[in-house]
Amino acid sequence: MRTVRRAGDGGLLVQTATLDEAHRLHRALLDAAIPGVSDIVPGERTVLVVADPDACDLDRLASRVAELEAGAAEAEGAPPVEIPVRYDGADLAEVAELAGLTVREVVDRHASVEYSAAYLGFSPGFGYLTGLDEALHVPRRTTPRTSVPAGSVAIAGAYTAVYPSPSPGGWRLLGRTSLTMWDVRRDPPSLLRPGLRVRFVPEWMP
Template sequence: MLVRRAGDAAVLVEVGDLPTAHRLHAAVCGAGFTGILDVVPGERTVLIVADPDRCDLDRLAARLAALELPDGPQDGLVPVEIPVVYDGQDVAEVAGLTGLSAEEVVRRHSSGVYVVAYLGFSPGFGYLTGLDPALHVPRRRTPRTSVPAGSVAIAGPYAAVYPSASPGGWRLLGRTELALWDVRRASPALLRPGARVRFVPVEAA
């Protein structure tokens, strides 16, 4: 574990792999350190933002190095189920790229249990690991100028759901009516780092 200063109000902890990043995230969130404003896990790092008037960053770095990490993920033990209508614009294209039938693309995508690696790109956008390697396809060469909210997509080793309408180059497999981002909720983002996710095929209404 390597702790570096990240400006005047944060430290960046390099941990080496995603499971350790999730464990450190859980440990810092549960430690009750004074002055912590945000804890942001990445794939191999955790950024800890603090109020420098209430938190000595050098002391925080020393405490982080000695912090005992939990044995495993502390939340998301019960998967978040996301109902999906698999009528996306790119299902046939993904089938062609992978050599699978469209039905097999859907079966493989909906069979996995995914883990939220981290959030990024837009509020509530979770990068989900656990995608079947047979479905690892590149992004589109030309991104769409607008992808509808709720679009279920894949790109490279990741799966995701677009929480809001935005440009995007991921391959679209389907759509969900579930709100991934809602500012009216106590926690606007439905997904959190370390949470488990399952995609459940449903028929269109």
């Protein structure tokens, strides 16, 4: 079941029951290519539809979105993205202590799961990945770092992610990858997109 609400003068926020439905609705809206719609932004259980109110009747758009049949997700059937990781992160030992595990157990649990890219946010190419082992649901750092290197593999709460570019950040660092997560010369620029499956492959571990 979907709930459609107005979001400002030119937007609709669609709430869905599940993450999978949000991904499927996102794909259906892209395929529909509705005139007047300028952007479609998927979230974990939401899809923001941005439209020009002068070119699109938002009430009619809301009715159409509410009834639109969701098809296959954009990334459905695509092979998992494999991200090689050198597990030498600055917070690895602290995560092990918080979780009551050994460092090796933290690495094993992080690398043994297949994740799903729920949505992108925070910075271009930053994918919030769901599926993290509950034992690794640790809080963010009390004091964020002023700069986290690009390629840093990190966890916070129920998510894991890779920092696509240098930026401040409070997530706990488990390791690093040599993959480029965001490249404006690539089409699309982001290595990840909503719905893609992701696996972390250890290339070094303590």
